[in-house]
Amino acid sequence: MTQAMTNQTEPHALAPEEHHLSKGKVGMSCLIITESFFFMAFIVAYLYYVVILQVEDGGPNPRELFYADWMVYGASICLFASSATVVFAANALARGQHDKFRSWLFITVVLGGLFIAATAVEWTDMIGNKGIWMNTCTFGTCYFSLVGFHAFHVCFGLTALTLCLVLSFLGKMPTFQAERFEVLSWYWHFVDTIWIFVFTTVYILRVYT
Amino acid sequence: MTVLPKPTSASLPATPHGILERVHDWVTTCDHKKLGLLYIFSGLFFFLIGGIEAGIMRWQLAQPANDVVGPVTFNQMFTMHGTTMVFLVGMPVLLGFGNYLIPLMIGTRDMAFPRLNAWGFWMFLFGGLLLYFSFIGSSGLFGTQGAPDVGWFAYAPLTSRTFNRGNNVDYWILGILVSGFGSMATGINLVVTILCLRCKGMTLMRMPIMVWSMLVTGFLVMIALPVLTAAQVMLLFDRFLGSHFFNPQLDGSALLWQHLFWFFGHPEVYILIIPAFGFISEIVPVFSRKVIFGYTMMVIALVWIAFQSMSVWAHHMFAVGLDPSLNAFFAASTFLIAIPTGIKVFNWLGTIWGGRLSFHTPMLYALGFIGMFVIGGLTGIMLATVPFDWDVSDSYFVVGHFHYVLFGGTIFAIFGAVFYWFPKMTGRMLSETLGKWQFWILLIGMNLTFGPMHISGILGMPRRIYTYAPDRGLDIWNLLSSVGYLVQFIAILIFGWNVIHSLLKGRKAGPDPWDAWTLEWATTSPPSDWNFNPLPSVKSRRPLWDAKHPEDPDYEYE
Numbered sequence: 001m002t003q004a005m006t007n008q009t010e011p012h013a014l015a016p017e018e019h020h021l022s023k024g025k026v027g028m029s030c031l032i033i034t035e036s037f038f039f040m041a042f043i044v045a046y047l048y049y050v051v052i053l054q055v056e057d058g059g060p061n062p063r064e065l066f067y068a069d070w071m072v073y074g075a076s077i078c079l080f081a082s083s084a085t086v087v088f089a090a091n092a093l094a095r096g097q098h099d100k101f102r103s104w105l106f107i108t109v110v111l112g113g114l115f116i117a118a119t120a121v122e123w124t125d126m127i128g129n130k131g132i133w134m135n136t137c138t139f140g141t142c143y144f145s146l147v148g149f150h151a152f153h154v155c156f157g158l159t160a161l162t163l164c165l166v167l168s169f170l171g172k173m174p175t176f177q178a179e180r181f182e183v184l185s186w187y188w189h190f191v192d193t194i195w196i197f198v199f200t201t202v203y204i205l206r207v208y209t
Numbered sequence: 210m211t212v213l214p215k216p217t218s219a220s221l222p223a224t225p226h227g228i229l230e231r232v233h234d235w236v237t238t239c240d241h242k243k244l245g246l247l248y249i250f251s252g253l254f255f256f257l258i259g260g261i262e263a264g265i266m267r268w269q270l271a272q273p274a275n276d277v278v279g280p281v282t283f284n285q286m287f288t289m290h291g292t293t294m295v296f297l298v299g300m301p302v303l304l305g306f307g308n309y310l311i312p313l314m315i316g317t318r319d320m321a322f323p324r325l326n327a328w329g330f331w332m333f334l335f336g337g338l339l340l341y342f343s344f345i346g347s348s349g350l351f352g353t354q355g356a357p358d359v360g361w362f363a364y365a366p367l368t369s370r371t372f373n374r375g376n377n378v379d380y381w382i383l384g385i386l387v388s389g390f391g392s393m394a395t396g397i398n399l400v401v402t403i404l405c406l407r408c409k410g411m412t413l414m415r416m417p418i419m420v421w422s423m424l425v426t427g428f429l430v431m432i433a434l435p436v437l438t439a440a441q442v443m444l445l446f447d448r449f450l451g452s453h454f455f456n457p458q459l460d461g462s463a464l465l466w467q468h469l470f471w472f473f474g475h476p477e478v479y480i481l482i483i484p485a486f487g488f489i490s491e492i493v494p495v496f497s498r499k500v501i502f503g504y505t506m507m508v509i510a511l512v513w514i515a516f517q518s519m520s521v522w523a524h525h526m527f528a529v530g531l532d533p534s535l536n537a538f539f540a541a542s543t544f545l546i547a548i549p550t551g552i553k554v555f556n557w558l559g560t561i562w563g564g565r566l567s568f569h570t571p572m573l574y575a576l577g578f579i580g581m582f583v584i585g586g587l588t589g590i591m592l593a594t595v596p597f598d599w600d601v602s603d604s605y606f607v608v609g610h611f612h613y614v615l616f617g618g619t620i621f622a623i624f625g626a627v628f629y630w631f632p633k634m635t636g637r638m639l640s641e642t643l644g645k646w647q648f649w650i651l652l653i654g655m656n657l658t659f660g661p662m663h664i665s666g667i668l669g670m671p672r673r674i675y676t677y678a679p680d681r682g683l684d685i686w687n688l689l690s691s692v693g694y695l696v697q698f699i700a701i702l703i704f705g706w707n708v709i710h711s712l713l714k715g716r717k718a719g720p721d722p723w724d725a726w727t728l729e730w731a732t733t734s735p736p737s738d739w740n741f742n743p744l745p746s747v748k749s750r751r752p753l754w755d756a757k758h759p760e761d762p763d764y765e766y767e
Binding site: 030035037042045057135 | 435
């Protein structure tokens with residue numbers, strides 16, 4: 001009952017001329033601030049142990065640890081490119097070009113999937129071949145928690161984007177949802193932006209280790 | 210002129226019948242007023258439990274070499290008391306008032322995300338219940354069981370598997386993690402509501418200070434809580450996946466936990482006091498019959514405190530032996546934060562100055578708040594002095610200090626807010642006579658409990674110790690503290706009786722019993738599900754003043 005009334009109040013009854021700010025966009029910005037501070041704690045831990053202290057606990061040197069440089073760079077380019085394609089998708093949806101929307105969204109999902117695949121290859125190599133896990137060394141502790149939480153967020157975003165794609169194929173992604181999709185795309189941009197920091201921390205700063 | 214809707218209950222839907230229907234209505238509600246009341250009620254319930262835990266500690270410490278409870282139980286009591294009071298009393302009650310009042314004060318119908326709001330409340334409640342389930346559910350394989358016993362800030366490496374083999378620390382982590390998710394959701398919800406849903410004419414600088422304080426609190430929740438969540442996730446990894454974050458024997462660092470915890474912990478104490486500032490800033494002007502003195506400076510001071518609260522955390526860590534330049538930085542930063550706080554106190558005094566005061570119970574609590582908070586603030590400045598802190602760190606002096614701030618500050622403000630807004634929430638007045646008795650008894654009991662703690666602390670009594678030897682000069686001060694607890698308990702009993710009696714037989718309040726000026730008093734008491742119909746529009750900071758005095762409205766001066 002109460003819920004039904006709440007739904008009625010939006011968006012019609014709430015004096016739309018007073019809405020300078022969109023609830024969805026402000027809410028997503030707040031979520032992004034919150035998540036950024038969550039990641040900050042893990043980045044600080046990584047920098048503290050691996051880059052600054054460089055604890056000698058028998059763990060590997062991050063400089064010669066990763067599966068292949070080209071794969072990490074390629075995966076990063078995929079992820080950054082997906083930030084652009086999701087914008088194209090959002091614009092297409094806002095203009096009502098649904099085929100174009102589905103194509104760009106599909107490309108976005110594929111690019112994100114490639115990124116996750118690269119992470120999977122690297123983790124398989126690290127856990128399976130090199131025997132490193134969270135409990136083997138401080139590097140493992142910091143690496144798997146930081147990169148793992150980022151990958152978890154990518155997976156979450158991918159799930160949401162895939163859901164939008166499926167809904168669109170089912171014809172349930174009308175043009176008036178464009179703003180909601182844009183809010184979701186902000187989350188995707190956030191996931192990419194965090195990767196800039198994670199990439200810098202883990203892959204670029206390793207030259208100092 | 211200002212357009213204000215007439216209070217009306219015409220849009221009230223049919224009230225549910227039968228106990229099952231009523232329960233269903235409360236459990237499934239997304240209404241900000243019902244959720245606000247649920248927050249406040251659950252918070253007061255946990256307040257009772259946390260108070261009983263404090264009573265067990267005071268009973269044990271009333272005499273030297275006492276054996277009411279053993280050391281393990283005592284450790285559980287102070288851990289659960291602290292955790293309960295911070296996470297399950299302070300935050301939910303304050304956020305509950307925010308939930309109830311913010312949409313009314315900014316002239317809208319609900320929070321920005323009503324269902325997220327309900328989710329936040331239930332996460333908080335079940336997080337709290339999960340924490341308390343540890344009393345019966347945490348027996349591990351190693352025969353250690355019971356509630357968490359590592360202190361409310363759960364320092365590493367005491368929380369590692371090596372030193373804590375049962376599951377009680379896991380209950381502490383998960384309970385606070387779950388309720389923390391709820392708090393973050395509510396913090397975001399408050400910020401979005403305030404930024405996006407203000408009624409026509411309600412510019413940022415026309416919002417009541419209470420709304421400003423909730424906006425700032427929402428931001429602090431968004432910034433501080435995720436860091437605690439991250440630290441707790443690391444601790445979970447340490448305990449279940451064997452990672453090395455906080456384990457010094459495996460090249461981890463116990464200090465990292467302290468830094469992460471207090472980066473959350475210091476903004477957290479401002480999360481607990483800034484809404485209280487908001488309550489006081491609403492109560493003092495109404496009972497002084499004056500506008501708030503220095504509105505702009507009050508807002509600037511709030512924002513200033515919020516920013517600076519993020520750069521003072523290591524003053525909790527002076528005793529661990531940080532670099533002297535770091536100590537100096539954090540001491541200076543802590544001294545500096547006294548300036549905006551002082552601005553607020555002087556502006557309240559400036560509001561009272563020359564006002565036509567009426568000493569109703571909310572005003573008594575507001576005045577009590579100012580006095581007690583200043584005492585706690587001054588001992589805070591003493592503790593910010595590094596050499597002094599080295600002497601009294603982790604002593605009862607610290608316990609006395611933060612109880613003046615959190616009890617004399619936050620709890621007094623909460624009681625003031627309960628007496629001030631109870632008529633709005635229930636439609637009935639609380640008894641003034643009982644309220645005044647409660648105030649004076651609580652004021653005496655509070656000073657009797659926490660005042661002597663400063664002395665026993667300076668005499669060398671460590672915090673968190675389950676007993677002490679006779680003839681150290683500590684006996685009398687501890688006995689006084691314990692007697693003070695009983696006095697406070699009487700005050701709380703009076704409050705409980707007052708609430709029950711007034712709910713049933715209290716005087717009808719009417720929409721505006723205090724002749725106040727902010728928008729929530731333009732609705733019926735209690736407000737209808739719609740709050741306002743139509744939505745109001747305002748032209749000044751005191752819309753009800755404008756409506757009551759069309760010959761001399763505020764907006765001609767602001």
